[in-house]
Amino acid sequence: MTLYMLNFSLMMVGMYALIVKRHIVKKILGIAIMEYAVNHFLILIGFKKAGVAPILTKDMDLATFIQTAVDPLPQALVLTSIVIGLGTLALMVAIAIRLYERYGTFDMHEINRLRG
Amino acid sequence: MENLIILHILLVFMIIGAIITIEIRNMLSAVIAVGAVGFMLSVQFLFLGAPDIAITQVIVEILSLIILIRATINVDNVAIERKEEIIFSNRITLIFIGVILIFAWTAFHALPTFGEPSMRVSQFYLIHGLQEVGATNFVTSVILDFRAYDTFGEAVVLFTSISGAFAILRRWKKEQHKDFLRIDREH
Known part of the structure; x- marks a missing residue:
């Protein structure tokens, strides 16, 4: 329970950066922090107490392994989510670099004012 | 039980790193601080029984650090802040974040308890x-x-x-x- 709350407050720190900060790279960093929090939350939900990683080795037998292994499904989905996060981060940084070349500033309010 | 204590400590350090990231004025330092948060997350994945994700997180973290440093190097490195507007919007945002946290505290009771998925x-x-x-x-x-x-x-x-x-x-x-x-x- 406290782990869930700490995790959610990490996500709220990212949300704060996304809403309040004016620097465009700080907004991107806020999105990255929120993404960390969501991935970590999904792994937390699949954790089992005194659990082992879902990899079967030779000295385990299948019945006790099924009882003790942590949930492999959120791990597989988070694995794809992390890689997608890298792709979207690259896209956002590319847009930020283009905006800087065009307007000469990273300030969101300035960019809004300079339009047109 | 030692596992759980380590998880709590690492999460608190991650929150501190995130706050440093969004409040520091030098952008290069902010990018490096978010890299520290990502590496601590990878250590947490190791403790949570997910070694595959820990390896992937380290690799993706290094790549995204390189991309973000490319965005912040050679340009003006100091964050923009203007005092008068910011204090007002800061307070309203903090109040709403507090309300969301209170609602989350009640919502988390509906989830399966930690450790029994x-x-x-x-x-x-x-x-x-x-x-x-x-x-x-x-x-x-x-x-x-x-x-x-x-x-x-x-x-x-x-x-x-x-x-x-x-x-x-x-x-x-x-x-x-x-x-x-x-x-x-x-x-």
Whole structure:
């Protein structure tokens, strides 16, 4: 329970950066922090107490392994989510670099004012 | 139980790193602080029984650190802040974040308690994975066999975003077009 709350407050720190900060790279960093929090939350939900990683080795037998292994499904989905996060981060940084070349500033309010 | 204490300590350090990231004025330091948060997250994945994700997180973290440093190097490195407007919007945002946290505290009671996941679907994968797929690592048997369409969709999203980034960063040869735009703005 406290782990869930700490995790959610990490996500709220990212949300704060996304809403309040004016620097465009700080907004991107806020999105990255929120993404960390969501991935970590999904792994937390699949954790089992005194659990082992879902990899079967030779000295385990299948019945006790099924009882003790942590949930492999959120791990597989988070694995794809992390890689997608890298792709979207690259896209956002590319847009930020283009905006800087065009307007000469990273300030969101300035960019809004300079339009047109 | 030592595991859980380590998880709490690491999460508190992650929150401190995130606050440093969003409040520090030098942008290069902010990028390095978010890298520290990502590496602590990877250590946490190791303690939570997910070694595959820990390895992936380290690699992705290094790559995203390189990309973010490319965005912040050679440009003005200091964050922009203006005092008068910011204090007002800061307070309203903090109040709303507090309200959301209170609602989250009640909402988390509906989740399964920590350490006892409901494994209705995953039980099937654990029981039948070894005979049907033959892989001893069940994470790979889920992403590459049971849920291969998800992985295909992920590859499509990754390709789209990377090609979008290339299309944006590409140098177009029509420099004349840019000149027209500049003249338009001057008049």
